[in-house]
Amino acid sequence: MQCPKCKNEMKEAEYKGTKYDQCKGCGGLWFDALEAEDLVEEGKGAAAIDTGDAKKGCGFNKKREINCPVCNVRMCRVHDLKQPHIQLETCGVCKGTFFDAGEFKDFCEETFMDGIKDRLTKHR
Numbered sequence: 030m031q032c033p034k035c036k037n038e039m040k041e042a043e044y045k046g047t048k049y050d051q052c053k054g055c056g057g058l059w060f061d062a063l064e065a066e067d068l069v070e071e072g073k074g075a076a077a078i079d080t081g082d083a084k085k086g087c088g089f090n091k092k093r094e095i096n097c098p099v100c101n102v103r104m105c106r107v108h109d110l111k112q113p114h115i116q117l118e119t120c121g122v123c124k125g126t127f128f129d130a131g132e133f134k135d136f137c138e139e140t141f142m143d144g145i146k147d148r149l150t151k152h153r
């Protein structure tokens with residue numbers, strides 16, 4: 030598969046049975062539908078797969094108009110409601126999601142921390 034951002038090759042990898050693709054060039058991560066959610070539930074552990082350079086990812090974050098590497102249709106840019114600084118690209122057809130390097134880590138860690146906060150407040 031070709032990276033939708035920098036056109037480098039994306040390499041298939043696996044974390045605890047969940048498959049994903051990581052770009053050899055920009056370090057971006059690609060997940061097919063729901064794979065990302067599975068990993069986010071793992072919390073901080075899953076953040077370890079985001080080995081790309083976050084600074085580099087930030088630069089690629091500015092590249093807005095990308096096509097889905099699977100279906101070749103324009104991807105939608107989405108903001109996480111709870112974490113507006115994280116901007117992802119999602120495909121409306123296959124529901125695949127692209128995270129720039131550093132974004133997935135950010136996403137996992139914040140979701141993980143939010144989960145803890147939720148639990149603490151509920152127990153009060």
Ligand SMILES: [Zn+2]
Nearest residue numbers: 032035052055
């Ligand atoms: Zn790339």
Ligand SMILES: [Zn+2]
Nearest residue numbers: 097100120123
């Ligand atoms: Zn697609």
